[in-house]
Structures are given as structure tokens and as C-alpha cells.
Amino acid sequence: MVELEGSRMEARVVIEHNHPLSSSIAERRQWNSHNRIDQTTRNLIRNLRSNNVQLSRVCSVVGTLHGGGEYIPFRRQSIRSLCGKLAQESIESDMEKTVSLFTEMKAKDNGLVVHVDLDDEKRIRSLLWCHGRGRENYKAFGDAVTFDTTYRTNLYNLPFGIFVGVNNHFQSTVFGAVLLTEETTSAFQWCFRSFVEAMGNQCQAMRAAISSELPNTRHRWCKWHVLRRAKESLGPLYTKNSGFKRALHEILDEVVSSSEFENKWEQLVEHYGLENNSFLRRAFYNRAMWAKPYFTETFCAGMTSTQRSESANHMLKTYISRSAPMHVFVEQYNRMIADRDADEAREEHATKQV
Known part of the structure; x- marks a missing residue:
């Protein structure tokens, strides 16, 4: 060459x-x-x-x-x-990268609050964080908050909880997030204590935690979860019997008084011979925790369930894979928050042009 x-x-x-x-x-x-x-x-x-x-x-x-x-x-x-x-x-070195990431975040956001719960061996048991903008939004829009830990969206299969409200544009606004290693009363107590410094799921553990840490908060079960359990427990009666399903949803969506709710519920159960169905008996016993007529005096910002949390969780899935390590999870969560802030800014700008 x-x-x-x-x-x-x-x-x-x-x-x-x-x-x-x-x-x-x-x-x-x-x-x-x-x-x-x-x-x-x-x-x-x-x-x-x-x-x-x-x-x-x-x-x-x-x-x-x-x-x-x-x-x-x-x-x-x-x-x-x-x-x-x-x-x-x-x-590799996931936790070290996570700690380093939060240090960088704190340097850029003075309002960032991070709470870490350690076990006896100094290992991270729970991790809660809230951006400065989320804290400011909570001051304005924290009258009604949803919280849900249904999803496992990380490498370690940890329950992820997200606190969501509704802003003045009727958009979902995220106040904070938490990663837990367990869903026990003590874990939720730590979580709520750290967020009220913050802000349910229809389990006894969460109910006990709310009553002790947030005594002035009204705990409401997610109607979507109640209906999902109805589908699982009633099987074809719910999924294939359009008459039963239509009658049930009419009671859940249209009845506004507690007395009418109780009468129509009993008529429905008797008509289909479901007096001994364990799920329906539990649902009726706990009706004050989820049924619409029992929340007429409670401000819910148009939310009938944890739909806001579930919507945010669904959105998070587009940013994060289920196998994401901790630091990647936090990075992508931050990107989601940045996109939500941009959406809010667009709505705010459009409002000012009117």
C-alpha cells in the first residue's frame, strides 16, 4: 500500500x-x-x-x-x-450509584427531601423522596391525595408507592414517591410520618398506619380494586352476566344516599342468591370505606379511587423497565417528573392567554 x-x-x-x-x-x-x-x-x-x-x-x-x-x-x-x-x-454498585445520584439531585434542588429507613444492619429498608416542586404543589393542591403500592416496577420487586393529587388544570401532580421492602403497619407508619413530612390501599396495615400517623385524614379504598376483586370472586356471574354487572355498577355509580345503597345492595344479593358469598359480605360490611354515598361530605377532587396513582404508575412504566436497578429507577422517575412539569407549564401558559 x-x-x-x-x-x-x-x-x-x-x-x-x-x-x-x-x-x-x-x-x-x-x-x-x-x-x-x-x-x-x-x-x-x-x-x-x-x-x-x-x-x-x-x-x-x-x-x-x-x-x-x-x-x-x-x-x-x-x-x-x-x-x-x-x-x-x-x-454493579447500584446502591452507591443511587446515593451519589441523590447527592447530585440535592445539589440542584434545595427543596429536595430524602428520607431513608435503615434496618439493624444499616441496610436500606425504605426510601422516600420528594422534589421541591412537589412539596410546593402539595401546599396548593394537597387537599385530596391518592396513594397506591400495587406496582412492582424495579429490579428488586419492591413495592413502589406514589403520592398524587390534582392541580388547578385537573392534571395529575406528583407530590412524592417511596420504595418499600415490606407492606406492614410499621412500614406505612414510617412512610406517612416521613411524608407529613406526607400522605390508600384497602389493607389493615395501611388503615392502622393512617389512623395513627394521619388522624385527620379520611382513608378511602380504591373502587377499581373492589371491582377487580369482584371479578375474581364472582367469576362468570360478573364477567358474563350483563344484567348483574349492570345492576351492580348502577348501585356503585348512581346511588347517592346510604339508605338507598343498602336497600339496593340487599335486593341485588337476594335476587341472585348471593347471601352467603364471602366477598360480597365483606364488601358490604366495609361499605363505608369505599362506597360513594359515604363520602358525600369529603372533598375528593373528582377522584373516585386511586385512579390518579394508577395513571401515574402506568405512565412510569413507559419510562422504566421492570428490571431497572435502583439508580436507573430514580433517574427515569426524575425524567417523568420533568415531563409532567413541562405539561403543567404548557397548561399554565395556555390559561394566561385567555
């Missing part, structure tokens, strides 16, 4: 030292020498995966940048292997 005026030319080729030329790009990709991912593409893949982009979509994006999937100069397996390595790197 010789170089002339900045260009290179092949002066001599020894065929014995080379393999036959590949007949296609697909064949060329099989050679190890043509299967290395360049640094720019590696960085792109890293950013896509950190934003919870699925592997198939990562491959599509890389293919688009190269003019089509058939022109990608490396195998799909190479992308898959790189994603595996990135995931492993992310898991």
Missing part, C-alpha cells in the same frame, strides 16, 4: 493471505472483523436502553441510521450482547 497526496492505493495484493470476498452485506457481517460496534453507535444504544427502549426498537433505530436493517455492519446478536453488558454494568 502506498500513499499519494493524502490518498492510499493498493500496490500489491497477496491473495493467499485473504479470504474470498463476501457476496453480500449479510454475509460480510458474519466475519468477526466486521462485527464490532463503533463508539458512537454504542453511546446511542446506551442512551436508548437507559430510556427503556426495547431491543427490537433499538435495532430498528440503528438500522434507520444505516439506511436500512440490511445495511447494519454488525449482527443483531452484537447489539443484544452489548445490551446485556450495559445491563450488567448498570446493576
Whole structure:
């Protein structure tokens, strides 16, 4: 090979030292020498995966940048292997990275509050945090708050709780979040104490925690969860009997007085011979915890259940994979909050133009 005026030319080729030329790009990709991912593409893949982009979509994006999937100069397996390595790197020193992340967040947000509950061996048992903007929003919109710990959206399968309210644009606004290792009365007591410094789920543990830590708060069960348990307990009677389902929802959605609710409930149960159904008996016994007529004097900001929390949790799933380590979980949660703040700013701007 010789170089002339900045260009290179092949002066001599020894065929014995080379393999036959590949007949296609697909064949060329099989050679190890043509299967290395360049640094720019590696960085792109890293950013896509950190934003919870699925592997198939990562491959599509890389293919688009190269003019089509058939022109990608490396195998799909190479992308898959790189994603595996990135995931492993992310898991390493997870807790140290999480602590470092909160330190960085505190430097940027003086209003950030982080509470950590440690066990006897100084291991993190619970972690609650609230951004400064969330605390300010709570002052204005904290009259009605939903809280739910249904979802497990992290590598360690920890219950994730999110405190959500409604702002002046009827948007969901997030006040704070908590990661727990257990759902016990003591864990919820710590959680609520740290958030009231903060702010339910229809379990006895949460009910006890609310009564002790938030004595002036009205605890309301999620109607959606009641209906889900009705579906599980009643089976085909609920899912396939349109008459029963319609009558039940009429009682739940349209009845406004407690006496009418009780009379129609008893008529429904008697009509379908469900007097001994354990679920319906428990639901009726605890009716004051979830039924609409028993909350007519309680301000709920248009919320009939933990729908606001569930909506926020659903939104969080678009940002975070279920296998996300702790620090990635917090990073993506922050991105969700930033997007919510941007949505609120747009509504605020639009309101001022009227």
C-alpha cells in the first residue's frame, strides 16, 4: 500500500493471505472483523436502553441510521450482547450509584427531601423522596391525595408507592414517591410520618398506619380494586352476566344516599342468591370505606379511587423497565417528573392567554 497526496492505493495484493470476498452485506457481517460496534453507535444504544427502549426498537433505530436493517455492519446478536453488558454494568454498585445520584439531585434542588429507613444492619429498608416542586404543589393542591403500592416496577420487586393529587388544570401532580421492602403497619407508619413530612390501599396495615400517623385524614379504598376483586370472586356471574354487572355498577355509580345503597345492595344479593358469598359480605360490611354515598361530605377532587396513582404508575412504566436497578429507577422517575412539569407549564401558559 502506498500513499499519494493524502490518498492510499493498493500496490500489491497477496491473495493467499485473504479470504474470498463476501457476496453480500449479510454475509460480510458474519466475519468477526466486521462485527464490532463503533463508539458512537454504542453511546446511542446506551442512551436508548437507559430510556427503556426495547431491543427490537433499538435495532430498528440503528438500522434507520444505516439506511436500512440490511445495511447494519454488525449482527443483531452484537447489539443484544452489548445490551446485556450495559445491563450488567448498570446493576454493579447500584446502591452507591443511587446515593451519589441523590447527592447530585440535592445539589440542584434545595427543596429536595430524602428520607431513608435503615434496618439493624444499616441496610436500606425504605426510601422516600420528594422534589421541591412537589412539596410546593402539595401546599396548593394537597387537599385530596391518592396513594397506591400495587406496582412492582424495579429490579428488586419492591413495592413502589406514589403520592398524587390534582392541580388547578385537573392534571395529575406528583407530590412524592417511596420504595418499600415490606407492606406492614410499621412500614406505612414510617412512610406517612416521613411524608407529613406526607400522605390508600384497602389493607389493615395501611388503615392502622393512617389512623395513627394521619388522624385527620379520611382513608378511602380504591373502587377499581373492589371491582377487580369482584371479578375474581364472582367469576362468570360478573364477567358474563350483563344484567348483574349492570345492576351492580348502577348501585356503585348512581346511588347517592346510604339508605338507598343498602336497600339496593340487599335486593341485588337476594335476587341472585348471593347471601352467603364471602366477598360480597365483606364488601358490604366495609361499605363505608369505599362506597360513594359515604363520602358525600369529603372533598375528593373528582377522584373516585386511586385512579390518579394508577395513571401515574402506568405512565412510569413507559419510562422504566421492570428490571431497572435502583439508580436507573430514580433517574427515569426524575425524567417523568420533568415531563409532567413541562405539561403543567404548557397548561399554565395556555390559561394566561385567555
